[in-house]
Amino acid sequence: MKIFFVTKNKHKFLEASEIMRKYCIDLEMLEINKPEIQSLDLREIVLHGLVNLYSLVNKPLVIEDAGLFIRALNWFPGPYSSYVFKTIGCQGILKLMDGIEDRYAKFKSVVGYIDVKNIILFEGEVEGAIAYEARGNRGFGFDPIFTPKGESKTFAQMSMQEKNRLSHRARAFKKLAEWLTRL
Amino acid sequence: MKIFFVTKNKHKFLEASEIMRKYCIDLEMLEINKPEIQSLDLREIVLHGLVNLYSLVNKPLVIEDAGLFIRALNWFPGPYSSYVFKTIGCQGILKLMDGIEDRYAKFKSVVGYIDVKNIILFEGEVEGAIAYEARGNRGFGFDPIFTPKGESKTFAQMSMQEKNRLSHRARAFKKLAEWLTRL
Numbered sequence: 153m154k155i156f157f158v159t160k161n162k163h164k165f166l167e168a169s170e171i172m173r174k175y176c177i178d179l180e181m182l183e184i185n186k187p188e189i190q191s192l193d194l195r196e197i198v199l200h201g202l203v204n205l206y207s208l209v210n211k212p213l214v215i216e217d218a219g220l221f222i223r224a225l226n227w228f229p230g231p232y233s234s235y236v237f238k239t240i241g242c243q244g245i246l247k248l249m250d251g252i253e254d255r256y257a258k259f260k261s262v263v264g265y266i267d268v269k270n271i272i273l274f275e276g277e278v279e280g281a282i283a284y285e286a287r288g289n290r291g292f293g294f295d296p297i298f299t300p301k302g303e304s305k306t307f308a309q310m311s312m313q314e315k316n317r318l319s320h321r322a323r324a325f326k327k328l329a330e331w332l333t334r335l
Numbered sequence: 336m337k338i339f340f341v342t343k344n345k346h347k348f349l350e351a352s353e354i355m356r357k358y359c360i361d362l363e364m365l366e367i368n369k370p371e372i373q374s375l376d377l378r379e380i381v382l383h384g385l386v387n388l389y390s391l392v393n394k395p396l397v398i399e400d401a402g403l404f405i406r407a408l409n410w411f412p413g414p415y416s417s418y419v420f421k422t423i424g425c426q427g428i429l430k431l432m433d434g435i436e437d438r439y440a441k442f443k444s445v446v447g448y449i450d451v452k453n454i455i456l457f458e459g460e461v462e463g464a465i466a467y468e469a470r471g472n473r474g475f476g477f478d479p480i481f482t483p484k485g486e487s488k489t490f491a492q493m494s495m496q497e498k499n500r501l502s503h504r505a506r507a508f509k510k511l512a513e514w515l516t517r518l
Contacts, residue, residue, distance in 0.1 A: 190371035190380070192418070197373070228422035232415045235375070239411035240431060248427055 153332065155265070156182040156213040158205055163292040164216060168263075168325050170316055175329035184208070186215060194219060194231055195273055198264035202271055212267035214328065218321060220294045222282060223256040224249065233294065242286045242297045255281040259298060261320040263328050272331065276323025291315060336515065338448070339365040339396040341388055346475040347399060351446075351508050353499055358512035367391070369398060377402060377414055378456055381447035385454055395450035397511065401504060403477045405465060406439040407432065416477065425469045425480045438464040440481060444503040446511050455514065459506025474498060 155172075157179040159165055165181045172179050189200045194217045201215050219233040225248060229236035236244070249255065260277045279301045286296035288308030295307035300318045307315050316322040338355075340362040342348055348364045355362050372383045377400045384398050402416040408431060412419035419427070432438065443460045462484045469479035471491030478490035483501045490498050499505040 188373035190373045225427070226422040228419070228427070230418075230422070232418055235413075235415055236411070239409040239413070244408070244411075244431055247431055247433070248423060250430070 154178045154180060155332075156180050156209060156211055158182045158184060158186055158201075158209070158213055158215050161292065164218075164321065167312060167316060167319070167321055168214075168216065170312060171322050171325040172329055175333050177329055177332060179214070182209070182213070188217075192231055194260060194262040195275070197231060198262045198273060199271070202264045202266040206266045212265070214263060214265045216261060216263045216321065216324065218259060218261040220298065221258050221260060222249070224252045224254040237293050242294060245282065245294065245297060246285065249282050255283075257282050257298060259294075259320040261324040263321075263324040265328055265332070274324045274327035274331070276320040276325070276327065278318055278320045278323070337361045337363055338515075339363050339392060339394055341365045341367060341369055341384075341392070341396055341398050344475065347401075347504065350495060350499060350502070350504055351397075351399065353495060354505050354508040355512055358516050360512055360515060362397070365392070365396070371400075375414055377443060377445040378458075380414060381445045381456060382454070385447045385449040389449045395448070397446060397448045399444060399446045399504065399507070401442060401444040403481065404441050404443060405432070407435045407437040420476050425477060428465065428477065428480060429468065432465050438466075440465050442477075442481060442503040444507040446504075446507040448511055448515070455511075457507045457510035457514070459503040459508070459510065461501055461503045461506070 157165055157168055160183050169179045186201045187204055188197055191197050197217050198215060205213060219230045221227040221230050258277050258279045263274045265272050281299050283297045283299050283306055287306045288296050291308045299306050340348055340351055343366050352362045369384045370387055371380055374380050380400050381398060388396060402413045404410040404413050441460050441462045446457045448455050464482050466480045466482050466489055470489045471479050474491045482489050
């Protein structure tokens with residue numbers, strides 16, 4: 153089975169591919185712009201993206217949207233994580249968290265799949281904490297400042313295989329894979 | 336002349352109304368949800384909103400989107416200012432700006448108008464600086480931490496009339512009013 157994964161993020165693509173390959177599903181990266189609505193709900197963003205992209209691509213496809221939600225910051229940066237990463241980055245988040253004891257945060261991922269008969273969303277999340285400094289150079293985005301619950305390494309200090317054992321994205325893609333194999 | 340202003344923000348509505356009234360144009364507040372696309376370009380957001388709303392309302396209408404762009408933060412929070420205000424607020428911005436000498440910032444506004452024959456955008460901006468602490472309780476959003484160039488007060492320390500002499504929003508709405516009166 154082959155499915156297009158519409159994304160411009162190579163890291164996301166590699167992480168998702170590794171998961172899907174275990175279920176004998178091949179992802180193919182399709183780099184086109186997806187128009188995104190501005191919404192506080194990742195599910196709404198993904199649903200809207202699916203419908204728009206399917207009208208262009210007309211083949212089974214998957215998209216994903218994810219965000220980092222920090223409790224002490226009223227769940228900022230949330231659905232705008234990618235923009236916030238590109239502007240103020242990990243250092244901006246660390247500055248905002250300076251002197252704050254409550255480090256609780258979670259990463260959420262919403263994976264959406266569409267084909268001629270189905271449109272379905274899968275969610276994954278991972279709880280953890282904002283580290284006190286950036287550590288590691290693997291992964292992408294806010295990985296260097298996020299430590300999953302029960303772990304001492306940040307996502308950026310883990311191999312892709314280790315990250316995929318725990319990550320929000322891996323959890324959502326596993327649900328998709330299991331659903332697809334039952335189809 | 337009467338035009339619907341689609342917004343849920345009473346402050347925006349009052350500011351815009353004051354400007355338009357001088358040109359004998361009445362604005363009427365219409366509180367419906369506008370679906371917003373996620374874009375780094377305010378103009379794109381407004382254009383998209385206009386087209387979508389017109390298909391619902393079918394009457395001459397105006398919408399506005401605005402943002403605060405801070406140079407030292409790679410122009411964060413930009414088009415996501417409203418979300419950033421609701422989560423980390425003025426205090427979050429002040430914390431991010433702590434120890435930063437370059438305080439340059441600008442507010443930008445894009446006003447869009449649509450009727451059966453026209454669709455047109457007007458832009459306004461105001462340069463200034465991020466204050467070292469929040470001052471004043473008028474206005475809304477990031478007004479307490481923005482001091483327009485050449486002024487000592489923040490927007491939140493000004494009356495609506497004073498703010499309307501200088502503001503990005505007033506400048507964009509004046510352009511719309513002048514255009515409408517020439518129609």
